[in-house]
Amino acid sequence: MTTDPSQLQLTADGRLKHFLTTEGLSRELLTEILDTADSFISTQERDVKKVPLLRGKTVVNLFFENSTRTRSTFELAAKRLSADILNLDIAKSATAKGETLMDTLWNLEAMYSDMFVVRHADSGAAHFIAEHVTPNVAIINAGDGRHAHPTQAMLDMLTIRRHQGAIEGKIVAIVGDILHSRVARSQIHALRTLGAAEIRVIGPGTLLPRDIEALGCKAYYRMEDGLKDCDVIIMLRLQKERMQNALLPSESEFFKLYGLTEEKLTYAKPDAIVMHPGPINRGVEIESNVADGPQSVILNQVSYGIAVRMAVMAMAMSGQQQERNELAEQHNEPGQEEA
């Protein structure tokens, strides 16, 4: 990566124009995303769920890696902003015939696309595309390797804010496979910026990154210690597909130690909320009684996901539009626009 991502994703006056990572974004900007998403939640509750904001814009879902929930919530978000959306399952299309990534992108640009939503198995993929795409195409990172999943992190922040009133001052525990989790990384940056009192990670030593405390987290190896006094418990999925070595003795051993049961839930505050980015492995990270229980907000997260993605898409497109206008003004005679 050559450009600092927090610079690459902002316009000269600090507005969002790509959304690649939560790292390095200001508290004001993260709060603006949450506030805008809040407004979109109210439009989702109407009979007519669409707003005309991105009418005439073209959004391309570029998924180099499988995902059902993220892809479909981005698709719904784009549709509810009145944009046109094209879903490309790259794994099965041209790249399989030998076309390079850049050729694929140039072809999509030639179709006058305004935004790419990118999911890729390699860390830094969305950043690479944002650096090389022609100006005025917005890039939204829908998950890159182990690096970041910023829209998931922001929908989690919105969930905490709506169900616990605020993020500031809250104790948040992230449990499980932190090592392979881009979600955890993006959450940690957002939680820190938004003023969480404590960020804890709980899991076996083999699944906690060695430098985790440098990110401002406290590591715990036992649920009983880590969940004490928590306001928010975020369970992560065991990413078996990303595990190359035997990092775990077995799933049942993991469940015994770190699976969230009703009994372990009592270590946290009585009004603690339980979150999970999905898809959940019942009986591996979480027991069904907890996943479906009164403290679970797992399905609320899915609904907020649409609102957050609408907010980020609208804001990034807005930043791109401003840059486009400034560029046009530089080329135009002054006063030509307003006749």
Place this chain on the structure above:
Amino acid sequence: MHLPDIEHTCTELGQRLAAYLEQNNIEQPLLVGIRTGGVWIAERLQQQLQTEDGVSSLDISFYRDDFTRHGLHPQVKGSELPDSIEDRHIILIDDVVMSGRTIRAAMNELFDYGRPASISLVCLLDIGRRELPIQPDLCGVRLELEEGQLVKLSGPVPLELSLS
């Protein structure tokens, strides 16, 4: 330029609105203010008229026609309307009417909430310069401003007008 006294203008506007409602047989109007200034005026009129439903507010940020020019407004607050506006008589209230574009956006948004029986437009000030065929049903004061001059309402307490 002499600016009108707000208290006096609002009181008089409230009296005219009461008469307008009676004349048009509107018994349960729904007052809808456009954020931000329109909500303040709507609240002021609501106090005077004591309508049943209180004041609803409309944030037109997602409906503006200048997204391609100016992008998204950075402080979107969201709209707060009752569960249904179906068959309601809506009194749409704004502080200043100029081009008419805000009102067009507001009407587009209202129709995404349902099909009202009617919409009437009430504004505190009309400063002309219309760009769309939209006219208020009731207006506090018509102002002739100089070219390039704008009027701004600040509030909610006290409500004050200033020129810029």
